[in-house]
Amino acid sequence: MGTHVIKMPDIGEGIAEVELSQWHVKVGDLVVEDQVLADVMTDKAMVDIPSPVHGKVIALGGQPGEVMAVGSILISIEVEGAGNLKESAAPAPVKDTPAAAKVEAIVESKPAAAPRSAAVCQGPMVAREANERPLASPAVRKHALDLGIQLRLVRGSGPAGRVLHNDLEAYLAQGQSNASAPASAAYAQRNDEEQIQVIGMRRKIAQRMQDATQRAAHFSYVEEIDVTAIEELRAHLNEKHGASRGKLTLLPFLVRALVVALRDFPQINARYDDEAQVITRLGAVHVGVATQSDIGLMVPVVRHAEARSLWDSAAEISRLANAARNGKASRDELSGSSITLTSLGALGGIVSTPVLNLPEVAIVGVNKIVERPMVVKGQVVIRKMMNLSSSFDHRVVDGMDAALFIQAIRGLIEQPATLFVE
Incomplete structure (x- = not known):
């Protein structure tokens, strides 16, 4: 032997x-x-x-x-x-x-x-x-x-x-x-404890979140958006093309809105190397899409979102999310983003304060869609409303620029035809 x-x-x-x-x-x-x-x-x-x-x-x-x-x-x-x-x-x-x-x-x-x-x-x-x-x-x-x-x-x-x-x-x-187990067991006293060692991916997530909050000067900005029109457009496109091209969620529309809005705000599509004191502004828009997996949060990257159609973005988002959840996403697919989009879907709540994905300087958070009575042209009508809760690195992004950027996204979403007008 x-x-x-x-x-x-x-x-x-x-x-x-x-x-x-x-x-x-x-x-x-x-x-x-x-x-x-x-x-x-x-x-x-x-x-x-x-x-x-x-x-x-x-x-x-x-x-x-x-x-x-x-x-x-x-x-x-x-x-x-x-x-x-x-x-x-x-x-x-x-x-x-x-x-x-x-x-x-x-x-x-x-x-x-x-x-x-x-x-x-x-x-x-x-x-x-x-x-x-x-x-x-x-x-x-x-x-x-x-x-x-x-x-x-x-x-x-x-x-x-x-x-x-x-x-x-x-x-x-x-x-x-x-x-x-018998229903009575639900009322039994419990004195058990469990200690879980913070290792592996959970440790890496903890370190990255702590590092981000300690190094970046976070500030958040929340805006309410009327998504009635874009939801109607999405339903129409899915009915007409869903069988042949695949179903669209709201995310590819938001990716498109990011692409268009960033043309006027290049300082937000950037990475900040705070050790070298260098800001790198990117022409390409590489959108990280925060995805929950069994062992923690992952951010696969939709590369060159500026060159993708709605269905192309939708297919890539779906592919990357499945790869991440199934443990098949590669190192390259999980790195290199220039701005991150994060959403908890139906659990998105009313307001959130997302943590930056360093070295990026902006993250756009999507909250849930709810129907509310709104005043439109003097009439009370039911509209579908959604909040965007976004965070920025104040060392790089001024508050005014952040507000204008989110307002630009709002305008694009509320008038969805402008997403495709060149």
Whole structure:
């Protein structure tokens, strides 16, 4: 028998250290070639580290949340024969899956050497020890928590008994959810506590939000917009072209409004390097669209929005959002934005104060659409109204310019034909 030592790989872009986010194996596990061993986190991406060999895990080089230098020992695997006596870095990491739920089935075509226990193969419910932590991705753990399911009771169909989203659905289908507990349990006293280590993507989000609020001079501006006309236009276009071109949401109209308004406000389509004291104004409009995923907020980028039609923007927004939520968005798709659009959809509330996505200097927030009685030409009529709650970096953008910019967007949305008049 020999030992194969895997070192933390060089992920590129001059990165000298990465955070160990999650282990998918433990000491004593049998692993197969290409099985995912661990997830590591760079500044922008979650990266899978696969095994280059078959063998048995004999040592782990760090704990989740630990920041490890490139070249440090990640894991040691016992292999048949002499083994790889020359210590080596891990094989090329699987293509980065930034800030999204991991793809659990990455090695389902190569099953692990043996299931964790005989109970694993006996239906959707399985009995584990109370302190046994089943294998599952952060996204699956959050999903289980939202559903009120104890993961230790769920049979895992993934490699080495890993619990997948499908396993949660199978568990619910069998009626084993905690939701079926007696109603009286809802009034029982609870004294349980749970400590959740802030690691991985959640740590990166926390650091970015803290950095943004500490470095930028935030100020917000809120304006009410009548979206009745543009909603009528959207409904008409969907009825006429939806089957052939795809359905339009409000977002591509807002992207178009940003593009047109920024022509007169180039100082807002900019990035500010506060260390070098340099403002870079961009001709291209790269719109970041804030997207919620299972493990946190991500901002995929609609590049060159100035050159896209409504349907082109709509298709790209949909593609990027799905990629982000499914863990397939690339590093390039999550970086390089020049201004961000953020929306909570129907949960958008009345007013919000969005945090800047540094080094950008503006973020436009969309609140929910509500019907209100409004006075129009002396008559009280029902109109569809929506607020834009936007934030700016006062170090770069003056208050007057911010207000005029939002008013320009308002004019374009309320008179939607002007979005397309050149």
